[in-house]
Amino acid sequence: MHRWPWIMAALLLAALYWSGRPGRTAYLPASSQGAVTCAMPARYSDPALPLQSGVDGRMAAFSMDGARFTPQAGLSLEARVLSRENYSLGRESRFSPTDLALGWGPMSAPGMADQLHVSQGGRWYRYQWDGDGPPLPLGTIVRSSANMHMVPFDASVARELQRIDAGDVVRINGWLVNIDSDAGWHWQSSLSRDDSGAGACELVLICSIEKIPAPTR
Numbered sequence: 001m002h003r004w005p006w007i008m009a010a011l012l013l014a015a016l017y018w019s020g021r022p023g024r025t026a027y028l029p030a031s032s033q034g035a036v037t038c039a040m041p042a043r044y045s046d047p048a049l050p051l052q053s054g055v056d057g058r059m060a061a062f063s064m065d066g067a068r069f070t071p072q073a074g075l076s077l078e079a080r081v082l083s084r085e086n087y088s089l090g091r092e093s094r095f096s097p098t099d100l101a102l103g104w105g106p107m108s109a110p111g112m113a114d115q116l117h118v119s120q121g122g123r124w125y126r127y128q129w130d131g132d133g134p135p136l137p138l139g140t141i142v143r144s145s146a147n148m149h150m151v152p153f154d155a156s157v158a159r160e161l162q163r164i165d166a167g168d169v170v171r172i173n174g175w176l177v178n179i180d181s182d183a184g185w186h187w188q189s190s191l192s193r194d195d196s197g198a199g200a201c202e203l204v205l206i207c208s209i210e211k212i213p214a215p216t217r
Contacts, residue, residue: 036062036064038059038153038154038157038174038175038205038206038207038208039058039059039207040173040207040208041053041059041074041075041076041173041174041175041207042074042076043076043173044076044077044078047078047104048104048105048108049104049105050075050076050077050079050104050193051074051075051076051077052073052074052075052176052191052193053073053074053075053076054073054074055071055072055073055074055175059071059074059175065094065095066181066182066183067095067179067180067181067182068179068180068181069151069177069178069179069205070177070178070179070180071175071176071177071205072175072176072177072178072189072191073175073176073191074174074175074176075172075173075174075175075176075202075204076172076173077102077104077171077172078104078108078169078170078171078172078212079102079103079104079108079169079170079172080102080103080104080107080108080109080110080112080113080167080168080169080170080214081100081101081102081164081165081166081167081168081169081170082101082102082103082107082112082113082116082118082125082145082166083100083101083113083118083119083120083125083166084098084099084100084101084120084164084165084166085098085099085101085120085121086098087099087123090123091181091183091185092123092149092187095151095179095187096149096150096151096203097150097152097158097161098150098161099120099123099125099147099148099149099150099201100147100148100150100164100170101113101118101120101125101145101146101147101148102145102146102147102148102170103144103145104144104145105140105144106136106140106144107136107140107141107144107145108144108169110214112135112136113166113167115129115135116128116129116134116135116141117129120147123147123149123201124147124201125145125146125147125201127141127145142194142195142196143193143194146190146193146200146201146202147200147201147202148201148202148203148204149189149201149202149203149204150204150206150209151174151177151179151203151204151205151206152206153174153205153206153207157206157207157208157209160208160209160210161206161209163211164209164211168211169211169212169213169214170209170210170211170212171208171209171210171212172204172206172208172209173206173207173208173209174204174205174206174207174208174209175204175205175207176189176190176191176202176203176204176205177189177203177204177205178203179203187203188203189201189202189203189204190202190203
């Protein structure tokens, strides 16, 4: 029996399995930004509602690590991490090593991830419910949660992202961006919190991310 094909297949399956595990390795952006800084966007005033703001002259398009980053809108939010998934395969993982499924407002309630059996995979966020129906109206779930592709601006932000776990409450400030690589592919961010399905994920260039105490409300 020729064992090598079976061994190679087993190694490939192992690589695919571990690539999606919530480990603590992450892409560290190169220090090639030069004079570019990640300007902080306008900050939210209501923790239950993410704030999307316009792009001003402080945050222009820039090139980094073989790609062009074009800001589309500022994003500032407070949310609970419903799930976290790391990625190391695929061209997207070069810029976004981690997806966070985030819930704000009613979706930030403790235990919501368990009630909805939240899971992630293939750069998607999924949920389902038991026979009693969803704990919230479906429209509320859609409007109050999202799978967001995290793009750390620099190594310091990447280290902070590594410390975030499911269940944490986080504050994120950054920019929704489109990425165009020198190789010719395009990755586009959603600009709506009301969408779902293909193209509904936000692509977030993170200026800052921090774990904060869970609200007592």
